[in-house]
Amino acid sequence: MQIEAFHDALALVFTVETLAWLAIGVFLGVGLGAIPGLTASTGIALMLPLSFTLEIAGALGLLIGLYKGAVFGGSISAISFATPGAPDSAATVYDGYKLTKQGKGRKAILTALYSSVTADTASDIVVILVAPTIALLALQFGPTERLWLMVVAITLLGTLSGRHLAKGMLSAGIGLFLGTIGADPVSNVARNTFGQDWLRDGIHLVPLVIGIFAMSQMLDQGLELLRRKRVPERVQERLADLFGKKSEGLTFREYLSCWREMGIGIGVGTFVGALPGLGATVAAFMSYGIAKQLFPQKRIGEGSIHGIAAAESGNNATVGPTLVPLLAFGIPGSATAALIGAALILQGITPSPRMFTLHAEVIYALFLILILGNFFNLGIGRAFAFVYARLGQVPGEVLVPVIMLMAVIGAFAARGDASDVYMMLGLGFLGFLMRRAGIPEAPLVITFLIAPLLEENLRRALLINRGDWGGALFGSALGIGLAGFALFVILLTFKLNVGRRIAGIGHAEEERPKR
Amino acid sequence: MKTLKVTALVAAALSWAVPAAADDYPSGTINWVIPFGAGGGSDRLSRLFAAEAERHFGGARLNVENHPGAGAVTGWLHVLNQPADGYTVFNATPTPIITLLSEEDAPVDPSQIEILGYLAAFASVLVVREDEFPDWDSFVAALQERPITIGGTNALLLGAANVIDQAGADAIYVPYASTGESVTDFLGGHIDVAAVTESTALTIVPENGIALINTSSIALPEDVDDALGNPPMARDFGFTGLAFPRWVGMHPDTPEERMAAFAAMFEAAATDPEVTAAFAAGGEPIIFLNREEAAADYEAMVNTMRNAIGLLQ
Incomplete structure (x- = not known):
């Protein structure tokens, strides 16, 4: 470590101005993140002009604080309203909203906050200690390896298909089809657009997530409201529980009981974050899927804090590692990293490997801000989460329309495109029909998210190997290893399922009255 | 009689309205349409331009509007659906042109715009590993011997x-959704060549590669060219280069005097030292081409792209 540069970094960071901008960034981030449709990258883009006018440490504090706050903030509306603030928090809806309906919303939000901050801090420390190693490891993942990583993700997430395989497959098929709409990733020619130009860019993830998770639930609850008015009032009462003195918080023991899930989230998030093009949503779903697969006894997906801990630690653990390719090679690995890179350029610092020698004090300042940002996130997030969630304290009859309105605003806000609103409404109706038919929505969202990435990488691998499938699929030892791991997960899942069925039969035999 | 009266009133109204509008242009708000969402590079630069250069537009306000969608064609259609009165400007990149040229039944032709200038232009710089391809000649020789993979957007x-086509060779073109992914694959040795913008090339050269050629028709800024080791340009080998401009245009039916007035104001803004300094600080220096130069380059670019798209498919 260059001691002089580190001292300069301390002087840059520990000023009232820098700390104030960091606090403002986290505050804005949590608020923006909790508004559906406004993601971390939108918030950073909005704040970029302001950052031009600040000193380098203040600018980094504002933008990184906003980034950290926004990734956590998305979970607040996911838990309170079943409307993920950003796609990163979609996996949090499963357990979070169920806990809110059980009157344990406060516990759910605190679990999200503590697991987010824990994972974020741990991954930041990993980044600071071994950023170059992670970056070099990420370079080993070419199209072949990334395609197998996607296959591993799908096999790990297979457990989210629910009890009925056929219904899970149908849901996955719908997601696969929706994921193919838009420009072909290789030839750029429109496909499956039914001649509609507005479908050329494909279906955007934000309206899909809001439609499938939030609007479908609200249509369902709206119908219940019409049938018997007590149901939404019950949810409203549960939201009110967030503030009541009797509402259930999170004990230290419960927090510690999530250490395995947070460990999974830290591992998955740190690595996925360092790989360009995957992002926090993939990390959250992968972490959630692994935890659900490994710990069936924790009843993840049925209103478990362990599910929230897995998903939220998975997405927040990507925050620091997203900057690894930027710091190690000058490559922005995500839209948010690109915006932070743009802020550095505007401050006269070109992100490149030379940064470590030319501007070491800025790198150390960035590391310090990454760590400090987590403490600000903890304090501000805790206060802000409950203030924001007060928006849920509306009369029962108003709750459902308010969330529907939020869903419409969120779908529009993401890109400012009115067609996204129609898309969200259509998908909301589709989600509603699926819920009524008992078809799980998770496989749809997962295949929609992962299948295009898998296709892109498969086609790139085929292009690089000139159409040779053997080379494209098994051209490297790492690729073969990942393929073997995917096969292992499939066999393990099969064995566990068979084991559970046998155990279930045995259990039923025991319970049967003896003659 | 009644019809005559109405006609006379309309004629009077028009005779009042048209000269007054021509005299006053521009007044009120000029809508600066970009075909991309908020937060991207085009959005950032458009807002920077609106903030820094508004004073050159005769008191009019520059209002940046995002009309994303349909491979950046939605914004183009929006401009064509607005009145051709000089109050709607289209600021785009080659993206909508590539979309239109890729479609069999495109909703609009790339010629359906009146080009009024270029604000900036980025180049496609080929970055290679020096030990594999020390210069252009060795690269072309290798292309003719074995398949070479080139990745980029x-x-x-x-x-x-x-x-490469003009050099009489062929390569395997591997498309990527983002530059980050293609550069990662280049650094990891999964592809042989990375096609990147000059600003991305600056992050790779000299530690991890050399700039083999600037394939653009427009020269790089001197300091960037020096930092990249002064790579040869396409024209140095007798080839026609292809630049990727941030072009500015208007509805083709806009009255000529308004287009001329706008082009003059745009030139004054884009060559203002304060504006150019702000863009340079933003990492994308202004590379201004006036109306005539830009229109000629745009026509050549569309024709070149029409041929090149076939090479990728």
Whole structure:
């Protein structure tokens, strides 16, 4: 470590101005993140002009604080309203909203906050200690390896298909089809657009997530409201529980009981974050899927804090590692990293490997801000989460329309495109029909998210190997290893399922009255 | 009689309205349409331009409007659906042109715009590992001996395909959704060449590669060219280069005097030292081409792209 540069970094960071901008960034981030449709990258883009006018440490504090706050903030509306603030928090809806309906919303939000901050801090420390190693490891993942990583993700997430395989497959098929709409990733020619130009860019993830998770639930609850008015009032009462003195918080023991899930989230998030093009949503779903697969006894997906801990630690653990390719090679690995890179350029610092020698004090300042940002996130997030969630304290009859309105605003806000609103409404109706038919929505969202990435990488691998499938699929030892791991997960899942069925039969035999 | 009265009133109204509008132009708000969402590079630069250069537009306000969608064609259709009165400006990149040229039944032709200038232009620079391809000649020789993989976004691959085709060679073009992914694959040795913008090339050269060729028709800024080791340009080998401009245009039916007035104001703004300094600080220096130069380059670019797109498919 260059001691002089580190001292300069301390002087840059520990000023009232820098700390104030960091606090403002986290505050804005949590608020923006909790508004559906406004993601971390939108918030950073909005704040970029302001950052031009600040000193380098203040600018980094504002933008990184906003980034950290926004990734956590998305979970607040996911838990309170079943409307993920950003796609990163979609996996949090499963357990979070169920806990809110059980009157344990406060516990759910605190679990999200503590697991987010824990994972974020741990991954930041990993980044600071071994950023170059992670970056070099990420370079080993070419199209072949990334395609197998996607296959591993799908096999790990297979457990989210629910009890009925056929219904899970149908849901996955719908997601696969929706994921193919838009420009072909290789030839750029429109496909499956039914001649509609507005479908050329494909279906955007934000309206899909809001439609499938939030609007479908609200249509369902709206119908219940019409049938018997007590149901939404019950949810409203549960939201009110967030503030009541009797509402259930999170004990230290419960927090510690999530250490395995947070460990999974830290591992998955740190690595996925360092790989360009995957992002926090993939990390959250992968972490959630692994935890659900490994710990069936924790009843993840049925209103478990362990599910929230897995998903939220998975997405927040990507925050620091997203900057690894930027710091190690000058490559922005995500839209948010690109915006932070743009802020550095505007401050006269070109992100490149030379940064470590030319501007070491800025790198150390960035590391310090990454760590400090987590403490600000903890304090501000805790206060802000409950203030924001007060928006849920509306009369029962108003709750459902308010969330529907939020869903419409969120779908529009993401890109400012009115067609996204129609898309969200259509998908909301589709989600509603699926819920009524008992078809799980998770496989749809997962295949929609992962299948295009898998296709892109498969086609790139085929292009690089000139159409040779053997080379494209098994051209490297790492690729073969990942393929073997995917096969292992499939066999393990099969064995566990068979084991559970046998155990279930045995259990039923025991319970049967003896003659 | 009644019809005559109405006609006379309309004629009077028009005779009042048209000269007054021509005299006052511009007044009120000029809508600066970009075909991309908020937060991207085009959005950032458009807002920077609106903030820094508004004073050159005769008191009119520059209002940046985002009309994303349909491969950046939605914004184009929006401009064509607005009144051709000089109050709607279209600021785009080659992205909508690539979309339109890729479609069999495109909703609009790339010629349906009146080009009024270029604000900036980026180049497709081919970055290679020096030990594999020390210079252009060795690269072409290798292309003729074995398949070489070149990765980049679609626009940047077009620049590469354009010069490689003129060199009488062929390559395997691997499209990527983002530059980050293609550069990672280049650094990891999964592809042989990365087609990148000059600003991305600056992050790779000299530690991890050399700039083999600037495939653009427009020279790089001197300091960038020096930092990249002064790579040869397409024209140094007798090839027609392909630049990727941030072009500015208007509805083709806009009255000529308004287009001329706008082009003059745009030139004054884009050559203002304060504005150019702000863009340079933003990492994308202004590379201004006036109306005549830009229109000629745009026509050549569309024709070149029409051929190059076939090479990628």
